[in-house]
Amino acid sequence: MTKDKLYTKIMALIDERIESAKMAIALAKESRDNETKSSVGDKYETGRTLMQQEVEKNRVQLHKAERLKTELENIDLKKRFGKVEFGSLVSDGKNLYFIATALGKIEVDGKSCFCISLASPIGKALHNKCVGDKISFMGKTIEIIEIN
Structure with a gap:
């Protein structure tokens, strides 16, 4: 899996x-x-209010995706x-980690990569580490084999 292909897939998802x-x-x-005016009175305004809340909720999601x-x-x-x-692709020989944003597991060319943010627990543990460095995460030792 190349970083270019992974990046293209992530951008398509976003x-x-x-x-x-x-x-x-x-x-x-x-x-x-x-929404049509109802003879029941408040039903009309309640429906409009709920739809406006839905608009606002989706605007927040849109803003987050655009910012990402x-x-x-x-x-x-x-x-x-x-x-x-930020922006590095890290391999421990078993797993790939793309340090960018928390999107979870992404499949590209039949291979998996975990897209994580620096704010995540594993992102914090990996941050500023170099090839050959080892970290302990969830009871496992992870050795950085490659950074792209």
Whole structure:
């Protein structure tokens, strides 16, 4: 698995999140705006309020995804890393870790990579470590074999 392919897959996933949030906002706005006045009184306003809350919730999700995309666009894929930091791809011989954002396990070309943030427990443990360094995480010893 190359860092370029992994990055392309991650950006595609984030683009999907952005489009999904935009679509959800549009649908919630349409539902809110199509809500008809009811003779029951408060039912009309309650429905509109719920739809507006749905719009706001999806706007927050959209903002998070767009901010994440902007962060990831700042990664220099050609940079050679001497230590684990934001944008590095780390191998311990068994697992790959992409230090960027918490997206979980991503499959590319039949191989798995854990996309983690520096704020995660394992991200904190790996941060600023070099090839050959060992960390203890969840009762296991992890030795850094390669950093890209």
